[in-house]
Amino acid sequence: MLNQLAHLNSPPATRREFLKRSGIGLGSLGLAGVMSDDTSSNLYASSGLNPMAPKQPQFPGKAKAVIHLFLNGGPSQVDTFDPKPALEKFHGKSIPLNLRTERETGAAYRSPFQFKRYGESGIEVSELFSHVGESIDDVCVIRSMHADVPNHEPSLMLMNCGHAQFVRPSVGSWVTYGLGSENQNLPGFIAMCPNGYPIKGAENWQAGFLPGAYQGTYINSKHKDIERLITNIRNAAGLDRNQQRRQLDLLQQMNEQHQEQRQHDAELESRVQSFELAYRMQMEATDAFDISKEPKHVREMYGDSVQARQILIARRLVERGVRYIQLWHGAGQPWDSHDKIEENHRRLAGECSQAIGALLKDLKQRSMLDETLVIWGGEFGRTPTVELPKPGANAGTNSGRDHNHYGFTMWLAGGGVKGGHVHGATDEFGFQAIENRVHVHDLQATVLHLLGFDHERLTYRYAGRDFRLTDVHGNVVHDIVA
Numbered sequence: 231m232l233n234q235l236a237h238l239n240s241p242p243a244t245r246r247e248f249l250k251r252s253g254i255g256l257g258s259l260g261l262a263g264v265m266s267d268d269t270s271s272n273l274y275a276s277s278g279l280n281p282m283a284p285k286q287p288q289f290p291g292k293a294k295a296v297i298h299l300f301l302n303g304g305p306s307q308v309d310t311f312d313p314k315p316a317l318e319k320f321h322g323k324s325i326p327l328n329l330r331t332e333r334e335t336g337a338a339y340r341s342p343f344q345f346k347r348y349g350e351s352g353i354e355v356s357e358l359f360s361h362v363g364e365s366i367d368d369v370c371v372i373r374s375m376h377a378d379v380p381n382h383e384p385s386l387m388l389m390n391c392g393h394a395q396f397v398r399p400s401v402g403s404w405v406t407y408g409l410g411s412e413n414q415n416l417p418g419f420i421a422m423c424p425n426g427y428p429i430k431g432a433e434n435w436q437a438g439f440l441p442g443a444y445q446g447t448y449i450n451s452k453h454k455d456i457e458r459l460i461t462n463i464r465n466a467a468g469l470d471r472n473q474q475r476r477q478l479d480l481l482q483q484m485n486e487q488h489q490e491q492r493q494h495d496a497e498l499e500s501r502v503q504s505f506e507l508a509y510r511m512q513m514e515a516t517d518a519f520d521i522s523k524e525p526k527h528v529r530e531m532y533g534d535s536v537q538a539r540q541i542l543i544a545r546r547l548v549e550r551g552v553r554y555i556q557l558w559h560g561a562g563q564p565w566d567s568h569d570k571i572e573e574n575h576r577r578l579a580g581e582c583s584q585a586i587g588a589l590l591k592d593l594k595q596r597s598m599l600d601e602t603l604v605i606w607g608g609e610f611g612r613t614p615t616v617e618l619p620k621p622g623a624n625a626g627t628n629s630g631r632d633h634n635h636y637g638f639t640m641w642l643a644g645g646g647v648k649g650g651h652v653h654g655a656t657d658e659f660g661f662q663a664i665e666n667r668v669h670v671h672d673l674q675a676t677v678l679h680l681l682g683f684d685h686e687r688l689t690y691r692y693a694g695r696d697f698r699l700t701d702v703h704g705n706v707v708h709d710i711v712a
Contacts, residue, residue: 292600413514566633593644
């Protein structure tokens with residue numbers, strides 16, 4: 231910034247040069263004022279205009295990093311963390327609720343899973359997530375979540391980007407925009423999804439109109455071999471470090487000339503930064519993603535599944551200063567159990583429950599849980615009524631649940647939330663949130679609050695408007711803040 235301002239002190243050679251310099255100066259001032267007075271002086275920190283330099287939040291936050299466990303497809307709340315005895319009574323019968331669902335549903339369908347009380351708080355947890363139950367006194371269960379529509383695509387965009395229809399930056403991009411990263415050799419925002427992309431693909435971790443440096447870096451976490459896991463950031467051309475450095479320096483010179491002709495194009499700048507990051511990552515990422523360096527008892531605590539590996543990697547990334555890690559269960563929408571919910575949910579939970587429980591214990595043992603916010607949930611929940619097959623279609627087993635945006639469960643742990651606490655409630659059947667309702671925007675406002683931001687003041691000016699993650703909605707849920 232000082233270099234740019236010094237450069238502006240020399241007289242302009244032409245009128246065009248004068249306008250160009252004026253634009254740069256005003257732009258610099260505008261960037262410094264994008265955030266509140268509390269953070270403007272730290273927006274670019276000590277490393278010049280590095281967008282990922284660590285920055286101070288608007289006020290002292292409890293959390294410094296986020297691990298978002300995304301069960302894409304929509305896990306059933308009444309089969310996981312919101313037990314409903316009334317479903318047992320009404321099983322096979324119609325219930326006195328008339329809520330429109332995406333597909334036709336019929337009678338009440340009881341949960342095939344047993345619930346048990348855990349910890350001093352006595353919160354009931356399904357057998358599917360008994361490992362999480364062991365740490366329930368560190369968990370805040372929100373049973374009154376609700377979204378806008380019962381469709382995957384808009385609900386994913388709402389949960390991840392704050393708007394169901396328009397292109398908006400993702401939560402991880404907003405967090406790294408606000409806080410930067412504590413490790414300049416790793417991305418500040420990483421999205422891991424084994425075997426490919428979820429529904430809506432990279433839009434889930436897009437930077438939108440924020441600078442491209444804040445976009446999430448995708449890792450296909452299916453690979454056990456460290457070389458294959460990070461092959462997209464390793465040198466595939468067989469060049470040594472010095473050769474790569476000279477190659478990047480030449481590329482930098484060419485890009486600078488290209489930029490001068492194109493008014494410092496933001497997309498080109500983000501591409502240059504990505505090249506530099508990839509160069510720096512080669513050694514750091516190899517270490518961060520190599521779980522063989524963990525003691526045997528730690529690896530055994532997490533387990534040996536794909537989910538176990540990526541969840542353990544997430545803890546290693548947080549230790550190394552990565553701000554936001556989003557862990558998807560798998561490509562597509564694996565938790566979308568329209569049929570055979572007992573079989574599907576048991577299998578899917580079996581792949582991740584042990585590792586999630588291990589993560590909570592591991593973070594606490596390392597005194598990291600207080601500063602790491604763990605989020606669990608999907609884009610919506612599922613109906614307490616059974617889904618009926620379409621006329622003329624294969625009848626299936628009539629043992630699944632349809633999408634449900636009226637009421638579902640998410641939970642948070644660490645990062646300044648109340649442990650051993652249940653917030654809100656759905657009706658007696660688990661269909662609709664009726665008590666202390668929490669909209670997705672409220673959750674997002676609360677996450678930002680825990681990180682040290684007023685969601686109404688963490689903004690970015692674009693197209694003549696100050697945009698924010700929560701659009702024009704959202705309230706911090708203070709009842710879940712410790």
